[in-house]
Amino acid sequence: MEQHHHPVQGLSLGTFREVVSFHFKGQAACGPKVYIQAGLHASELPGLLVAHYLREKLLKEEENGSLVGEVLLIPVSNPVGLDQTLLTYQMGRFDLASGENFNRHFPSLVEEVALKVECELTNTAQENVKIVRRVLSDLISKRETVRAVDSLRNTLLQLSCDADITLDLHCDCESVLHLYTHPSSIDDVMPLAALLGAQATLYALEQGNNCFDEVAASFWAKLQLRLPRFPIPVPTISVAIELRGQLDVSHLLAEQDAERILDFLRVRKVLSSPLSIEMPKASHEPTPLDGTEVLVAQKPGVIVYLQSCGVYLKPGDPVVDVVDPISGQTTRYCSGVEGVLFARQNRRYAMPGMDLAYIAGNSPLGRGSLLSA
Structure with a gap:
């Protein structure tokens, strides 16, 4: 060596x-x-x-x-x-x-x-x-x-x-x-x-x-x-x-x-x-990176994951809640594709625009840049 x-x-x-x-x-x-x-x-x-x-x-x-x-x-x-x-x-x-x-x-x-x-x-x-x-x-x-x-x-x-x-x-x-x-x-x-x-x-x-x-x-x-x-x-x-x-x-x-x-x-x-x-x-x-669905927070709040990494999801399956403890409103994000939930955040507070979860879908979604920051 x-x-x-x-x-x-x-x-x-x-x-x-x-x-x-x-x-x-x-x-x-x-x-x-x-x-x-x-x-x-x-x-x-x-x-x-x-x-x-x-x-x-x-x-x-x-x-x-x-x-x-x-x-x-x-x-x-x-x-x-x-x-x-x-x-x-x-x-x-x-x-x-x-x-x-x-x-x-x-x-x-x-x-x-x-x-x-x-x-x-x-x-x-x-x-x-x-x-x-x-x-x-x-x-x-x-x-x-x-x-x-x-x-x-x-x-x-x-x-x-x-x-x-x-x-x-x-x-x-x-x-x-x-x-x-x-x-x-x-x-x-x-x-x-x-x-x-x-x-x-x-x-x-x-x-x-x-x-x-x-x-x-x-x-x-x-x-x-x-x-x-x-x-x-x-x-x-x-x-x-x-x-x-x-x-x-x-x-x-x-x-x-x-x-x-x-x-x-x-x-x-x-x-x-x-x-x-x-x-x-x-x-x-293998699946196209462009087929990956990224669930993005629209509002701030406490992140509560409803699914673990590795779970195979179908369209409509609930993935994550973002809870606003001031208004009492909960925003739920569901899968729009079929595939594996392969990654999510290790933080539990969301700001608007924050990526929450990644699901490996089979069909291209026509996004632009394919990687997060």
Whole structure:
């Protein structure tokens, strides 16, 4: 195992932050590269503990000679957000200096890459992947950043841009385990959903505002459209894994999740050690992210949930009440679609416009930006 340190630029005088990466390398230099990061939303802690167990287990796999290719692990991918503590509360979703969501606005660089590779591309898809990755990595390394949030994004892109599998570990407020992915990755991702026991897998060509896992795959899809006369595949399986809710932090869950992720790497031939369990069947079919119904509070009040995460709902099923104790009025919100209630708030007071619940429906609803702030 190699440990590398990547300083974050753009910080105040007298301060220092760095991203620490762990590199596990197998016998076959030409094997697949897997990139795994945790804590891009720094207040989402389950992934950090999963990364802790992944480090231990990957070290053993490396020592046993079971690793093929390379696994790059970043247990804390957002040291800037992790240090944003305000009145004892950890504020790791938004950069307090800019107001931006840490997991938005990753640069795509499609146009810049297209201009540089057009004269180099061949009629061989795999050769084109190598060319594009070389040029993309070079462009990222030369990007000038001023703000710390952009320096952080640049570092993560530089480390991940040549990965064959990208796993971004997150969690929701309160939720069951669920996944986000690109349509090109669905068939490859569903075994991971089955192994993890996920209850929803949501896919979209574009989730909105260039989040990390989207850019990893959509870059290639957009490059295909930009240069249609060349064979350009989407070589990266990209997934955001939502590891239940923010308070679902336990040694038992984290070690189980880490082992299931390693099982997925065994399925993908990244590890040569045998499967630890039988391959289960996925509990669900993937659904379009645009089919997700979001119940939004219209009035302020106390939130009272009537359904638990993981419940399969039908149209008309009551989901949540918002109670105004001054007027005595209760506003009830019901499901308008059929699907799994996969996430809800962990706060119990609603302000108008606040998202209350998310239900994975099967049919697109024609919404705009598909992710919350």
